[in-house]
Amino acid sequence: MAAIDLCTLDDVRNFLQKQTSDAGQDDTISELITRASRLILRYTEREFTPITASATRSFEWEGGGWLSLAPYDCTVVNSVARVLMDGSTVALSAVQWRAWPVPNPDGVYTALRIYGTVPQSVGIKPTVMQVTGAWGWPSVPSEVRAACVETVTTWMRRDVAAFSTTYTIDEGRLERPEVIPSAAARKLDMFRRAMQ
Numbered sequence: 001m002a003a004i005d006l007c008t009l010d011d012v013r014n015f016l017q018k019q020t021s022d023a024g025q026d027d028t029i030s031e032l033i034t035r036a037s038r039l040i041l042r043y044t045e046r047e048f049t050p051i052t053a054s055a056t057r058s059f060e061w062e063g064g065g066w067l068s069l070a071p072y073d074c075t076v077v078n079s080v081a082r083v084l085m086d087g088s089t090v091a092l093s094a095v096q097w098r099a100w101p102v103p104n105p106d107g108v109y110t111a112l113r114i115y116g117t118v119p120q121s122v123g124i125k126p127t128v129m130q131v132t133g134a135w136g137w138p139s140v141p142s143e144v145r146a147a148c149v150e151t152v153t154t155w156m157r158r159d160v161a162a163f164s165t166t167y168t169i170d171e172g173r174l175e176r177p178e179v180i181p182s183a184a185a186r187k188l189d190m191f192r193r194a195m196q
Contacts, residue, residue, distance in 0.1 A: 001030065001033075002033075002034040002037070003049065003050040004034065004037045004038060004041060004049055004050060005033050005034055005037050005049070005148075006033075006036070006037040006040060006041075006048055006049060006140050006144055006145055006147075006148040007033055007037075007140075007145045007148040007149050007152070008033075009026060009029055009030055009033065011145065011148075011149050012029050012032075012033065012149055012152050012153060012156075013026075013029070015149050015150075015153055016153060016156070025156070028156070029152060029156070032152045032155050032156065033148065033152055036148050036151040036152050036155070037049075037148055039151070039179060039180060040144065040147060040148055040151070040180070040184075040188060041071070042071075043180060043185070043188060043192070044144075044188055044191045044192050044193065045070050045071040045192065045193040046071065046073055046137075046191055046192075046193060047071065047072045047073045047135060047136050047137065048073075048136070048137045048140045048141070048144055049136060049137065049140055050136060051134075051135070051136040051137075051138075052134065052135040052136055053134055054078075054132070054133070054134060055132070055133075055135055056130050056131070056132040057069075057072060057130070057131055057132075057135070058083070058128050058129070058130050058131075059128070059129050059130075059131065060126040060127070060128060060129075061114070061126055061127045061128070061129045062126045062127075063126075063127070064114075065113055065114055065115070066100075066111050066112070066113060066114065067080075067097075067111060067112040067114055067129055067131075068110070068111050069109065069110055069111055069112070069131065070110070070193055071193070072135055073108035073109065073110060073135065073136060073137060074099065074108060074109045074110075074131065074133045074134065074135055075107060075108055075109070075133070075134045075135065075136065075137070075138060076133045076134040077097075077099045077109060077112070077131060077132075077133040078132045078133045078134075079091060079092075079131075079132045079133075080092045080096075080097045080112060080129060080130070080131050080132075081129065081130045081132075082127055082128075082129055082130075083127070083128040083129070083130060089130060092114075095115065095116070096114065096115050096116050097112050097113065097114055097115065098112065098113045098115070099112060099113075100112060100113050106137070106141075107137065107138045108136075108137055108138075110193060110194075112129075112131065141191065143187045143188075143190070143191070144187070144188065144191060146184075146187060147180075147184035147185075147187040147188050148184075150181055150183055150184040150187075151180055151181055151184045154181045154184075
């Protein structure tokens with residue numbers, strides 16, 4: 001199991017109603033789980049897993065009131081610092097930033113609200129901000145886990161019809177294959193990162 005996996009081998013095996021003795025596809029399932037998880041993380045621009053207890057990450061900030069943490073999610077923000085041209089850092093005081101959204105119903109922050117006057121870099125380069133905190137979601141949401149299972153099982157069936165149920169007169173066909181099955185994409189849409 002890879003660190004980014006959004007569901008388990010048992011989740012997929014249970015969905016497919018595989019007998020305990022039927023382990024012939026387990027390696028393939030495990031590989032597909034990792035591929036589907038990577039695709040879902042890119043599609044949503046979220047960091048459902050793995051949990052990183054403490055790390056400092058750098059982000060470009062072009063000024064204004066918002067600093068997007070995309071494609072990461074932060075559960076606890078400990079400090080924020082501006083990186084100077086010489087590589088040194090200047091910490092922002094607690095009144096110069098606030099984690100967003102407030103309240104955070106999912107338990108994660110997706111951006112910082114920057115207050116007051118925080119100097120930017122001179123010239124064409126944006127300012128680099130360093131954010132130190134705990135990263136990732138407290139747990140993988142059940143809808144995301146289900147979307148990963150559905151994606152893997154659709155890929156396993158190799159059933160193009162299961163990818164989508166759209167019909168367009170212009171295309172003159174019943175199905176239009178999609179990378180993430182439409183039912184799984186609908187589950188994931190509520191988690192896609194909103195732009196500030």
